[in-house]
Amino acid sequence: MAVIDPTNTWAPLQQRLAGTTNERHRQVLGIVIEHMKAEAAPDLDGLMRTLVPEPAYHFWNAGQDVGPKGRDGVRTYYSDFVASRSNILEYALDRVVVDDDCVVTEGYLKQIYPGAYAAQIGIPVDDPAADYLVVFRQLLLWPVDAEGRIRGEDSYHSGPVEIRKLTLDELPGEYIELVHAGA
Numbered sequence: 001m002a003v004i005d006p007t008n009t010w011a012p013l014q015q016r017l018a019g020t021t022n023e024r025h026r027q028v029l030g031i032v033i034e035h036m037k038a039e040a041a042p043d044l045d046g047l048m049r050t051l052v053p054e055p056a057y058h059f060w061n062a063g064q065d066v067g068p069k070g071r072d073g074v075r076t077y078y079s080d081f082v083a084s085r086s087n088i089l090e091y092a093l094d095r096v097v098v099d100d101d102c103v104v105t106e107g108y109l110k111q112i113y114p115g116a117y118a119a120q121i122g123i124p125v126d127d128p129a130a131d132y133l134v135v136f137r138q139l140l141l142w143p144v145d146a147e148g149r150i151r152g153e154d155s156y157h158s159g160p161v162e163i164r165k166l167t168l169d170e171l172p173g174e175y176i177e178l179v180h181a182g183a
Helices: 011-018 023-040 044-049 070-083 115-120 173-179
Strands: 058-061 089-098 102-114 131-143 154-165
Touching: 011 023, 011 089, 023 044, 023 089, 023 102, 023 131, 044 070, 102 115, 115 131
Parallel strands: 058 154
Antiparallel strands: 089 102, 102 131, 131 154
């Protein structure tokens, strides 16, 4: 059985949206759901349509902001993300907070990495030909402008809390098609 289900990423937000009557909160939740689905597709143009013209991402790592800035920087980030073949993920949320200007999500980000790519970005793996489940505790702030577009992401994470080599039967079908199509 596959270790992740990407649809679980937006399911808690859809549940929250279903019970929300405040129109601004519905708009803010809706754009984040749209963004998450476009990221999973992957639909780069659809994803970029969810963002302000000059988004700013803040990925805090060891006290440094390493997130992309500006339309070109963010588009390059997402293009590289898809090219890395690590875009099959599940963000298992424990908490969703919504106000007029922001959605806050917190939970475990579960992502599957090809071993070679994991090693390239500094995740300790012992087999570059294998596939790995990497789990992080993550808090994301999704600020939204007055027109209902995402200004960027502010991301805080724990570093890996789990790194585990996966068997073929643990891999989701979309990951197998993406990474192992010719095998």
